[in-house]
Amino acid sequence: MSNIHSQLEKLKSDGVNLTTAELLRYQQLAKLMNLTPKKVPQARLSGSYLTKHKGRGMEFDEARHYQPGDDIRAIDWRVTARTGKTHTKIYREERERPVFIFCDYLPSMGFGTKLLTKAVQAAHISSLISWSAAARGDKVGALVFNQNSHKEVKPLSRKKAVLHVCHELIALSQGAHGEQLNTARDQNAFSDACARARRLAKPGSLVYLVSDFQNMSTSAQQHLTHLTRHCEVRAIVVDDPFEHKLPETNALQSVNVSDGVVNQRWVLGDSKETLSYSEWREEQNTAITQTLKQMSIARYHVSSAYPLDEQLQSMQRESV
Secondary structure (H helix, E strand, O other): OHHHHHHHHHHOOOOOOOOHHHHHHHHHHHHHOOOOOOOOOOOOOOEOEEEEEEEEEEEEEEEEEOOOOOOHHHEOHHHHHHHOOOEEEEEEEEEOOOEEEEEEOOHHHHOOOOOOOHHHHHHHHHHHHHHHHHHHOOEEEEEEEOOOOEEEEEEEEHHHHHHHHHHHHHHHHHHHOOOOOOHHHHHHHHHHHHHHHHHHOOOOOEEEEEEOOOOOOHHHHHHHHHHHOOOEEEEEEEEOHHHOOOOOOOOOEEEEEEOOOOEEEEEEOOHHHHHHHHHHHHHHHHHHHHHHHHOOOEEEEEEOOOOHHHHHHHHHHHHO
């Protein structure tokens, strides 16, 4: 328990209620998130990503012999003086790739059994992505939503954009816990959010979906599939250890559990009960993974039970 308290103190969090301080912390950790594009940025966008074709832009590529028709304003006088032959500068055009964050605060995200609720971890992830994007010079936009409302942040650049995202994360976070689950309502809210993301994310954007994906529906899949046609989409699946298996106990222990609607009594420590629960959870988690895979969406898993930076550092060590 003391370890949990020390971790929360380091995170500047109580694990449930979101604060500005814990989101500002990720400004110093921006390098932990790799936002390198896996797809060639679309040519019609302008900004800071280099394309393969060349043209007049902000990034110097090379100097070559002057050719008839070259812009005389691009003559490289230093190289010309050194070689005695006229050379011209060639530039690569810069390409901008906005980063768009989709942050799920539906009631299922208010669950957490060890360190943070999934909603708080989702906010930490969203904050880190925002700071990382700003550090690279990308514009940052976001859609933060719960079962009752949503907040839209139009893509902006620099620190001002990140602070706007953090403000909306905090403003809507209170609706992420203490609410009853309602499958039909929550699936509709998730689908509506996917439709909004499809409209808000500009073609060529890098889109991060931060969610537990427990409210995925057929209509939501259709919207996300359309989104992948014009954007690079990455899913960060936030989960809790309890969503994989029941906690281990030395003796049989009866507990009452509820999703806010249905009440049940489970027996911890019972091998049959434990196996049945694990199989049920594995089936659910596999379905989420397969659905994202079918849509060709890259998948990453983050647990709410451990600090985000520790998990990312561990992933980096394993990839070396």
